[in-house]
Amino acid sequence: MSMLSPTATSRDPMELDRLAEELVTRESGRSRASLGDGEHDLPAYVPLTHDNPYLSVEAFNVEDFLLSRAYTSLPDLRSELRDYLATLKEELVKLINDDYEAFISLSTDLRGEGARLERLKWPLGDLRGQVLESRAELQSIQDAIQHKLQKRTELREEKTFLHLLLKISESVTRLESLLLISAPSDEDQGQTEIHGMALNRTEEERAEERTRANRAKHLSRVAAEYTQLLYHVSKAQTERCAFVDECQWRIDRIKSTLSSDLDHLFSSTVLSLTQGRDIARSADTTELDKAKVLNDVADCLRTYDMLGLWQDAEEVLRTDVVRSFVKKTIYPGCLAAPQSPVLPHTPFPPARTSSTTGGAPPRTPYTPFTAFASKQNPFEASFDTQPHILDDTDDPLAALYNTILRFVDRDMKRIMELADKVGVRSSSRVNMGKVALLGPSAAVLKDAPGGFEIMANVVWSEIGKAIMDELGSTVFAVGKPDEFRKHYETTQAFIRSLEYLAPSVEAVSIMRSHPVYIAFERRWQLPVYFQMRWKETVTKLEDSLIVTKLERSSNKVYAPFVTSQAAAVWAAISSIWSAQVFVPELSHRFWRLTLQLISRYRSWLDSSMPALEPVSRMPPSSSMTSSTGSPSLNRAATPTNQQVEAASPESVAADDALLVQLATVLTDIKAMESQVWKLWREELSAMLPDLSEANSATDASVSLEDTLRHSLSSLISLIPPISGQIIAILSRRGYDTLLPMRSIPSQFRAMTASRRLPTEPSHFVSLIFRALKVFFGIGAADAPGANLKDEFLHSYAEEVFENVAQRYIYFLTAMKKTEESLRRLKKGKRSAFSLFGSSSTNADDGRADEEKIRTQMILDVNAFGKDAESLGVAVDENSTYRALKELANAPLTED
Structure with missing residues (x-):
């Protein structure tokens, strides 16, 4: 508000000037506020020009143009358009006037140019014909060169293929020479009987030609040559060559001869290792001879692995070593017959050899069995005490298992370790990684793509089948729970000891996934055993709980209990978890029985206790x-x-x-x-079992x-x-x-x-x-x-x-x-x-x-x-x- 002088006030008694100033100030402030709030000013008049976006578009839109001039009345818009039209006409006339002279001069200058252009066109046709003719000649030369190059490539491929066939022929001839196979004649070229070709050589002649060690190296060289031959043959078979088809019977004969020689050499070497044949008895040459034989076995296993004949090596071990021992050891009356001791070989010292696998023996999960010698854990004892040997005191089954374990330890352990070492180093075997030990009830593992599985396919396959077939009625008889429990404990301890002798954890896993192992575990009728133990425990307990009377006994046998019924309940609970009754695979059933026994004792107390009077206390005064x-x-x-x-x-x-x-x-x-x-x-x-994982998986778990x-x-x-x-x-x-x-x-x-x-x-x-x-x-x-x-x-x-x-x-x-x-x-x-x-x-x-x-x-x-x-x-x-x-x-x- 402005301050007015007294003179002004007297001149303007109604203060109209002051009110006008306030109105102007209020309106200006309102306009500024409205602009700050986003309101628009009155539209400004923009005249039509060439830069108008609605006039410069390719497709003129009347509606958009009229909407853009909505603030202009139609008469004003018409006047504006007429003015713009006059401006355009004026500019067009000016443009024509400016360029008219040049246009007229251009039309004058172009007079007679058509004939000149026709004269220039005549030599271009001849030039085009010459270019096309040269192009055709160059194309014919290029085609001829390409044809010659194609011919040369084909010849080179034919030459390479011929060299490949020559290599195949040379390899076949060389292999027949190395294997002492007679060259085929014209008369017997189609003959496929392999044994007839090898009649010219005998084992005596081979023994004269080379020693066993040289034969092992020799067969290893032959196997390498044969592997290369198979590679060449696989490449030649893609061309469907008749020469390869003609030589196929010779290749099959080489394979059969090589396999036969390798089997014979491996068999004789293994027998020398397991039975001490052909080895000097001198103490000075014992270690040297043992090392040579082990090297021969390793060479044979390496050759088998190179050829992919793992099952052939397993068959030799099964037939020549394991099966003969199993037949002499496991038979229906073997538990009643005295067990003959398995002595170490004469040239080999009885001391245990160190593991060749370079790793610690496999560990298995917790097992409650205590049937080992000196009651030791087999996986924590030293090598000197032979921790894999069971306690066979008054137990013919344990004595039988000890005989088997000593045989495996003496004859098969070193072979399995060598086979595992060869399989790990071989590139033909796929690395399966470290597989964790699984329980007997775990899912079956997938078979390895290749490699030796001596522990599963040879040792356990023969032993497990023999036990089930020859001793099944005795070992798996569940009619007598005490004997069944003893047999089960001894057998499980035997399996753990056998796994202790395995060369690797992978071998144990493969053994546990073997069909014979699965069938062996299914033979144990554990649910029937639990039912018999349940009946035995519950019957004895119910006989004690018949008397529903609380009688205090002074017999110290019941300590710390004072009634025979409570002592009977505790005896039942402790007995089912004792080493003479408990079986780990039935832990869930024994656990449920324990809870039932506690509940049964509570029900007996309810029926035996005197009625309790309500406790009366003196009310406070x-x-x-x-x-x-x-x-x-x-x-x-x-x-x-x-x-x-x-x-x-x-x-x-x-x-x-x-x-x-x-x-x-x-x-x-x-x-x-x-x-x-x-x-x-x-x-x-x-x-x-530990239920921590189940508790973490589900909140409802207890x-x-x-x-x-x-x-x-x-x-x-x-x-x-x-x-x-x-x-x-x-x-x-x-x-x-x-x-x-x-x-x-x-x-x-x-x-x-x-x-x-x-x-x-x-x-x-x-x-x-x-x-x-x-x-x-x-x-x-x-x-x-x-x-x-x-x-x-x-x-x-x-x-x-x-x-x-x-x-x-x-x-x-x-x-x-x-x-x-x-x-x-x-x-x-x-x-x-x-x-x-x-x-x-x-x-x-x-x-x-x-x-x-x-x-x-x-x-x-x-x-x-x-x-x-x-x-x-x-x-x-x-x-x-x-x-x-x-x-x-x-x-x-x-x-």
Whole structure:
């Protein structure tokens, strides 16, 4: 607002100028605000020009143009378009006028140019013909050159193919020469009988020509040459060459001869290694001869691997070494016949050789079998003690297995290690990687694409089949559970020992996936074995649980249990997990049976335990709610209607019998819980499978420990009501011992001759906790709750002390009210009938008696507290006891 001078004000009494200025200011501010809010100004007039986007487009759109000029009226738009049209016409005329002279001169200059162009066109035709003719000649020359190059390429390929055929012919001839095969003649060119071609040579001639070592190197060279021949033949067969088809019978003869010679050499070498043939017996040449034989075996295995004849090598080992041993060792009566010892070969020392695989022996998962010699884990013992040997004491099956293990260790282990080493280094074998050991129930592994599988296809195949065929009715007989369990344990230990002798973890995995191994594991009728063990365990237990009566036994055999039924339940639980019964593959079934046995014991307790009475406690009076209150408030408390008479002898005897039964149940429950958890920590947690992965996979999964805890909770849930019943009975015994305190006032009033204050507590105070001490055997040799003393004495003593202290307060309160009523009665009599001065003397005598009674109360309460402290009760922290002491220290009556 502008400040106007007085002169201006007088000239403009209505202040119109000021109002006009304010209006202008308001409108300008509103316009600026509207512009800031995004509103548009009035459209500006833009004249039509050549740069207008709606006029310069290729396809003129009338609607878009009119919409762009929507702010212009139609007459104005028409005038504007007419002005623009006039401008265009004017520019067009100007453009024509500017270029007209040049246009006219151009038409004059082009006169006669057509004839000139025709003259220039004539030599171009001749030139085009010459170019086309030259192009045709060049194309013919290029085609001729290309044809010659194609001919030369074909000739080169033919020459290369001929060289390939020459190589094939030379290789075939060279191989026939190396294998001492006679060259084919014209008459027998089509003959395919291979054995007839080898009749010109004998084993004696071969032995004269070269030694066994040279023969191994020789066959290795032949195998390399034969492999190259196969490569050349595979390339030649793509051309469908008749020469290759004609030579195919010779190639087959070479293959058969090479395989036959290799089999014969490998067989003789293996027999020399396993049986000591053809090796000098001199001690000086033992190690050298052994090394030579092992080198020969390695060369033969390398040759087999080069040719891909792994099954042929396995067949030689199966036929010449393993099968003959199995037939002599495993037969229907072999368990009754004495086992002949497998001695080490004469030229070889009996000491074990180190592993040639360069790695540690394979490890297997946890196994509970303990059938090894000296009860050792076979995978943790040293080589000197032969950890793979089983304990064959009084066990013919273990003795048989030991014979097999010694044979495998002596004759096959070194061959398997050499084969594994050759297979790993060979490029023909696909590396399968490290395969983890799987259990017998795991999925079957895929077969390796190639390589030696001596452990699975030779050793285990022959041994497993022989055991199933010859000893199946004996080894797998499940009719006698003890013998079946022993056979199963021994056989599983034998398999683990056999796996210990495997050359690699891969060999163990392949063996476990072998069809013979799978069939062997299926022969064990483990579910039938479990049913027989279940029947045996449950029948014996049910015979013990027929008696539904709690009878405490003094037999120390049942310790830590006090009843034969609880001991029978624990014997059943521990027996199924013992080494004589438990089988790892049936762990889930034995676990379920364990939980069922615990549940069965709970049901037996429900049918055998006496009916528990509802625990009745004395309700707190006002004296406990106000421990720091005045004596007048304590005296004002109204006692509850409780039974204050002494219990009859019959009820005491019934309570004693009930205490014995409840203590018996409580002792067995605690012993059962302790023994089961001890079994879990020491054995079950290691024997049962780990469910951590299942727990991480599903939230609903429950661990085995939680399952066991839930099962035991059905037994532990009985402890609180049983403890409450025991505390109630012990508290009632304490109530009964407090009854003599009601006669304390009358006793002191009757003792007129004695004027001394009491110095000892009453006799009944020491009897308050007598029942508790007798129950836990404090100061006694035998008691029903002696085994519960360490765990329940403190808590029971606190509860009994609390209950008795409440009853004590009730009795003291009732006594003080009685004394108060008696004092008032005496006071009324003295005021009405006393005519002489003897009333003061009688009053003094009453005060002295009250002081004696009060002193006796204090002594009793203090003795009651000390007796509770001896039982471990913190009396100073107990509010009820503090109220009791305050009540005892208060005057017996008010003045």
